[in-house]
Amino acid sequence: MKKVLASLIFMSFALAQFSCTDKIEETFKVNKPEYMSYADLRSSFSLKSGEIIQQPGKIYFKDNFIFINEYQKGIHVINNTDPTNPQNISFIEIPGNVDMAVKGDKLYADSYIDLLTIDISDMDNITEVDRDTSVFPYIIPDYEDGILSDLDMRKGVIVGYTESYETTEAIGDHHYYDKFPRWGMEFAGADMAINKVSGSGTGTGGSMARFTLYGDYLYAIDKASLHLFDVSDGSDPTFTKQIPISWQIETLFPYKQMLFIGAQNGMFVYSLQNPANPEFISQFRHATACDPVVVNGDYAYVTLRGGNLCGALESQLDVIDISIIEAPKLLKEYPMTEPYGLGVDDEILFVCDGNDGLKIYNASDPLTIADNMLAHYKEINAFDVIPLGNVLLMIGADGLYQYDYSDLKNIKLLSHIRVYGD
Numbered sequence: 297m298k299k300v301l302a303s304l305i306f307m308s309f310a311l312a313q314f315s316c317t318d319k320i321e322e323t324f325k326v327n328k329p330e331y332m333s334y335a336d337l338r339s340s341f342s343l344k345s346g347e348i349i350q351q352p353g354k355i356y357f358k359d360n361f362i363f364i365n366e367y368q369k370g371i372h373v374i375n376n377t378d379p380t381n382p383q384n385i386s387f388i389e390i391p392g393n394v395d396m397a398v399k400g401d402k403l404y405a406d407s408y409i410d411l412l413t414i415d416i417s418d419m420d421n422i423t424e425v426d427r428d429t430s431v432f433p434y435i436i437p438d439y440e441d442g443i444l445s446d447l448d449m450r451k452g453v454i455v456g457y458t459e460s461y462e463t464t465e466a467i468g469d470h471h472y473y474d475k476f477p478r479w480g481m482e483f484a485g486a487d488m489a490i491n492k493v494s495g496s497g498t499g500t501g502g503s504m505a506r507f508t509l510y511g512d513y514l515y516a517i518d519k520a521s522l523h524l525f526d527v528s529d530g531s532d533p534t535f536t537k538q539i540p541i542s543w544q545i546e547t548l549f550p551y552k553q554m555l556f557i558g559a560q561n562g563m564f565v566y567s568l569q570n571p572a573n574p575e576f577i578s579q580f581r582h583a584t585a586c587d588p589v590v591v592n593g594d595y596a597y598v599t600l601r602g603g604n605l606c607g608a609l610e611s612q613l614d615v616i617d618i619s620i621i622e623a624p625k626l627l628k629e630y631p632m633t634e635p636y637g638l639g640v641d642d643e644i645l646f647v648c649d650g651n652d653g654l655k656i657y658n659a660s661d662p663l664t665i666a667d668n669m670l671a672h673y674k675e676i677n678a679f680d681v682i683p684l685g686n687v688l689l690m691i692g693a694d695g696l697y698q699y700d701y702s703d704l705k706n707i708k709l710l711s712h713i714r715v716y717g718d
Contacts, residue, residue, distance in 0.1 A: 323463045325442025331452040332391060337408060340391050341424040346384035347372065348716040355691045357682050358398040358499030361419070362689060364696060368392055371405065373419065379687050379698045379710045388414065388422055392453060397507040397514060398499040402530040404507065404514055408453040409434055411525070413533060425531050433518050502680035503588040503637040508548040511571040515555065517545050522557070522574065539574060551591040554621070558589040563598060565621060580616055580624040592640040594619040595627070595662055599635035599647065611635055613647060615662045630666050637680030644701065646688060648678035654690055656707065671707050
């Protein structure tokens, strides 16, 4: 027994010696950034004729026009005077664009780290009238695996990666890739200095929006903060302040002098009684999950999407009682498949359940929503909606759909603009 014990001790010592001194070769994937220079970014705006939709993102509606984000490419402009025959009339090229909002005849859009003010008073001659540079955090796009190398924010904004494989030597546990931790890098420079940002009425955005307007203020969120811009002079927005909210905030929804902010760990409510100075009212916490929020009356509706990077294992629709706004409480949970955006028009609730399609409910009784489904369009992959009284705009993986829901017993498809992406 003593010989066996001595042998084990010797082997452990030998392995320890090996792990601390021997060289080990490691092969790993390297993601080298591809840049667009700041000069090229700031001269890239252009108006083009209508283009096919390939990768749709956020949607926005104003004065019979639908604006559809082409993810990180720009904005499609759709003339929707006749919802049965929408016309794709132009494309606004804006590299890095994800979000937008419209007040009067000015469209506000992000372009990577910049804020653009765009004059849409003449739809045949859309022009950039103002650009705020470096008002949003520098974004490092996601990559599937490997390490990030040669990051240099002085070169411009990152528009993609060149992938390669490298082999190096490491001693023991001192791995080369430890020099490049991936976590915490998506919004590098989030505390960077923000410079001054050198018809009437606002439009309507979807529930996935990160931009929204209230009064004379544009509100925009990054993953941790709320940015305020005074747009009383529509052609010359002025940055006023940045308010820390929480990590992983995702969506904005204004409702009756309040701003509801959807985050991966809950819903935050801020008062907009003084739009220049939003004040915290309350927070509702839920399991970590991706979640937009919409509100009607005494109820807030939140979709929680589990899986992937969203945290939670289960997906569901939460109904939250906000009759006492200082103390929101969960009223009811309903299982869902893969929910994204949602919309509410009085007592009608629209839920985009990803691959399980668009679901329409009578939500007059929040305790029996699942028992009161009005329609279920399973054949589409639904992302977000905008209810417009009698017409519903729905954006999905395969295009823009419009439905007439004026007769809830006979909901009709009005039109469909297809996606032709890969």
